Amino acid sequence: GAKSFFEAMQMSTEIYHSLKALMKKKFGYSAGLIGDEGGFVSSEKDEEKKLELILNAVEETGYSGKVELAIDPASTEFYKNGKYFLGNKIFSAGELVDFYSELAEKFNIYSIEDGMAEEDWKGWNELNEALGNKYQIVGDDLLVTNIKFIERAIKENSCNSLLLKVNQIGSVSESIDSALLAFKNSWTVVVSHRSGETEDSFIADLVVGLGTGQSKFGAPARSDRNAKYNQLLRIEDSMKNSVYGKR
Incomplete structure (x- = not known):
């Protein structure tokens, strides 16, 4: 994998443009x-074929075995009604x-966010019982950066990672408290953007300040997404x- 954020950003951007x-x-x-958020939409309905396309982009850029x-x-x-309706399948x-x-085994997936309904x-x-020892199981809609839900998830062993959204919980202090609670219980934390972002880059500083080692800011496209990545590049350079990539 990458040895620096600069290198990771280069790899991600090359894969993105290859994709x-x-x-x-x-598809035209x-x-x-x-x-x-800078993402693409295809007419392909099959989940595995979509993931194959991403791995093809990884292979074309020469990064096979270097990214998850x-x-x-x-x-x-x-x-709906206790079942999951995915395409023409019911689970x-x-x-x-x-x-x-x-x-996860077939496509080198490490992290699964919102794998179940909220x-x-x-x-x-x-x-989490089945896959949590091997993969990162991230709670977003389940937790909404709320300490009450994080505490319940810890008690019920629901996940092992928090998606942290500052403007979801409403304050920096509550966000920090949520992250510290997650860390205390050996969870990982992913600082995240939201839809409808601005060019404010504070959450990039929060990634470094909390030492989360992980961020989710969208694709390397659009000024509102790249503003965060550029701030991380500046911080690393300084x-x-x-x-x-470590806490």
Whole structure:
């Protein structure tokens, strides 16, 4: 993998543009257009084929074996009446856990965010019990950066990582308290952007200040996303003894 944030940023950007070219070639010019967070949308419905396309981009840039993938299924969006409706498939929570396990092994996935619906606490426990020792199981919609929900997730062994969104909980002090509670319980923390961002780059400083080692700011496109990455690059350049990717 990368030995510095600068190197990681270069790798990610090259993969992103390789993926863009592959998308346009396979699905047409409009597939290269980007959304609010800089992501692409394709007409492909099969989850595995989408992941294969990403790995093709990784291979084309020469980074095979050097990067791991993170996925955000946003499972609340396809959860209804205790079942998960994904494409033409219907999963129970346990079956969805097995599906994630297969995907993770096949596509070198390390992190799974919102793998279960926000109200499916039992499903979250199944997911973390089955995969938490091997993969990062990130709570976003489940936790909403709220200490009350983080405490419940710790008690019920629902996940092992917090997605930290400052403007979701509403204050810097509450965000720090949430992160410290997560760290105290041996969780990882991922400082995250939100949809509808501005060019404010404070959350990049928060990543370094808390020493989370992980951030989620969107694709390397659009000024509102790149502002955060550029700030991390400036910070790394100014801190000659910095350690990349570790808490």
